[in-house]
Amino acid sequence: MPIEIHHGDRINEFKRQFESQFPFLRMELFPLDNHNASEVIQKKENLTFQNITENDGVLVISNESRFSDIETNIRKIFGLQAKLFRRTSTSWIETKHTSDWTLQDQNNQGFGTSKLMDDINDIGA
Numbered sequence: 001m002p003i004e005i006h007h008g009d010r011i012n013e014f015k016r017q018f019e020s021q022f023p024f025l026r027m028e029l030f031p032l033d034n035h036n037a038s039e040v041i042q043k044k045e046n047l048t049f050q051n052i053t054e055n056d057g058v059l060v061i062s063n064e065s066r067f068s069d070i071e072t073n074i075r076k077i078f079g080l081q082a083k084l085f086r087r088t089s090t091s092w093i094e095t096k097h098t099s100d101w102t103l104q105d106q107n108n109q110g111f112g113t114s115k116l117m118d119d120i121n122d123i124g125a
Contacts, residue, residue: 002062005078007050014049018061022103024087024110029080053079063104067095070103086110 003017011029018027031052050056057077061070067084074082084099085092087110095106 002060005049005059005061005074007056007058007078008048011047011049011052021063022107024107024114025103026085026087026092028083028085029074030083032075032079032081049078049080055079061103064102066100066102067106068099071099088113 001021003014003021005014015027019025055076055078059070059073059077067082071082071084074080084095084106086095086098086106095101098106098109101109
């Protein structure tokens with residue numbers, strides 16, 4: 001099911017929807033011009049996209065979306081920088097070298113790595 005981001009949407013609600021659809025991925029958003037404000041984005045519960053930027057628009061994200069395209073569009077539409085992280089066994093890695101993969105491919109890779117580690121841990125137990 002595609003995720004739509006609108007100017008008035010709450011950022012934490014978008015992140016919840018994203019992580020629900022892609023449980024092995026995490027997206028972080030940062031202001032382009034004020035790195036100190038990134039902590040505010042992460043902590044404020046009711047912060048909307050319009051609280052951060054005057055830009056207006058709609059972005060649709062689906063399983064077939066490539067993160068490189070999402071990153072470009074979030075920058076153009078909302079004036080924010082986006083970073084994608086993928087779950088790998090016990091940690092999260094930034095996906096900058098695989099940003100041309102679809103979100104579904106990224107999520108599947110995270111699932112496979114996590115499943116492999118679970119299997120290894122089961123064997124060792």
